[in-house]
Amino acid sequence: MKNKTIQLATLIIMIVGSLGCNQAPHDSAGDTSRTGSEYQMISRDNFSRLVPVKGEVVYVPVYSEIYGTDIDRKIKLSATLSIRNIDMQHPLIVSLVDYYDTHGNLIRQYLDIPVELRPLQTISYVVEYKEAKGGTGANFIVEWTSQQQVSEPVIEAVMIGTSSALGISFVCQGKVISYINP
Numbered sequence: 018m019k020n021k022t023i024q025l026a027t028l029i030i031m032i033v034g035s036l037g038c039n040q041a042p043h044d045s046a047g048d049t050s051r052t053g054s055e056y057q058m059i060s061r062d063n064f065s066r067l068v069p070v071k072g073e074v075v076y077v078p079v080y081s082e083i084y085g086t087d088i089d090r091k092i093k094l095s096a097t098l099s100i101r102n103i104d105m106q107h108p109l110i111v112s113l114v115d116y117y118d119t120h121g122n123l124i125r126q127y128l129d130i131p132v133e134l135r136p137l138q139t140i141s142y143v144v145e146y147k148e149a150k151g152g153t154g155a156n157f158i159v160e161w162t163s164q165q166q167v168s169e170p171v172i173e174a175v176m177i178g179t180s181s182a183l184g185i186s187f188v189c190q191g192k193v194i195s196y197i198n199p
Contacts, residue, residue, distance in 0.1 A: 056140060057133040059110060064131045067110070072162030072197030078189040079116070079174045081144055081151035091153075092185065094178035095146040098157050102134035104167040109134050111161045114142055119154035134170070146178065162197055169193075 059067075077098060082091040102109050111134060114127035127142045134140060144151060159172055172191035179185065 056138075057108075057135070059131040059133055061130055064110065064112060067162070067164060069162035069198050070164055071166055072160065073169065073193045074113075074195040074197070075159045075161070075172050075191040076194045077157040077159060077172055077174050077191040079144060079151060079155040079157055080153060080176050080189075081155050082149050082153055083178075083185070084153065085180055091149075092178055092180045093146055093149055094176040094185065096144040096151075096155075096177075097175045098142040098144075098159070099139060099171070099173055099175065100134065100141070100159060100161070101139045101171040102136060102167075103169075103171055104163075105136050107136060107163060107165040107167045108138075109161050109163040109167055109170060111140065111159065113158065113160035115158045116142075116144065116151065117156050117158065118150055119152035124150050124155075157191075158194075159191065160197075 079096045079098070080094055081096060082093050084090070085092045098114070100111055100114075110131050111128065112131040115123060116125045116127065118124050132140060142157075144155070157174065161170060161172075174189045174191075175186070176189070177184075177186040
């Protein structure tokens with residue numbers, strides 16, 4: 018009986034221990050702006066040694082609020098910036114994701130270090146509904162590069178909000194403002 022109890026206790030400890038090993042690591046910083054599977058981060062030192070074959074700096078319009086029925090009434094919106102590597106063979110590296118307000122003032126830098134997007138991988142950043150610093154002319158500046166010829170990523174912002182019974186949603190496409198090794 019004693020051996021069976023020890024075996025059962027050992028089995029329970031092994032099961033509980035293995036469950037803990039399978040859990041995804043918890044991000045203690047609480048960053049919920051990224052979505053999707055795990056991302057490969059690249060140190061700034063390693064990134065500076067890479068030789069880009071292709072890349073772009075992309076401007077993406079974002080509306081954290083829009084005018085409602087009159088100029089005195091603004092409707093707050095949440096915005097999701099989506100960066101999608103649509104190349105089916107090669108990764109690309111996102112090295113800059115900066116958020117600016119209507120007046121061109123930097124509000125937030127979303128990346129501390131570059132992140133690699135594997136083929137068909139997407140990364141998203143969220144400007145929350147309650148954040149109205151950006152205003153009606155907010156924008157993201159996104160920079161990406163690749164060490165191979167790749168398809169340009171799809172970079173867009175999706176805005177959504179509500180006002181009374183009215184639901185508002187729309188998408189803004191990014192626009193290339195400069196090329197890196199075209």
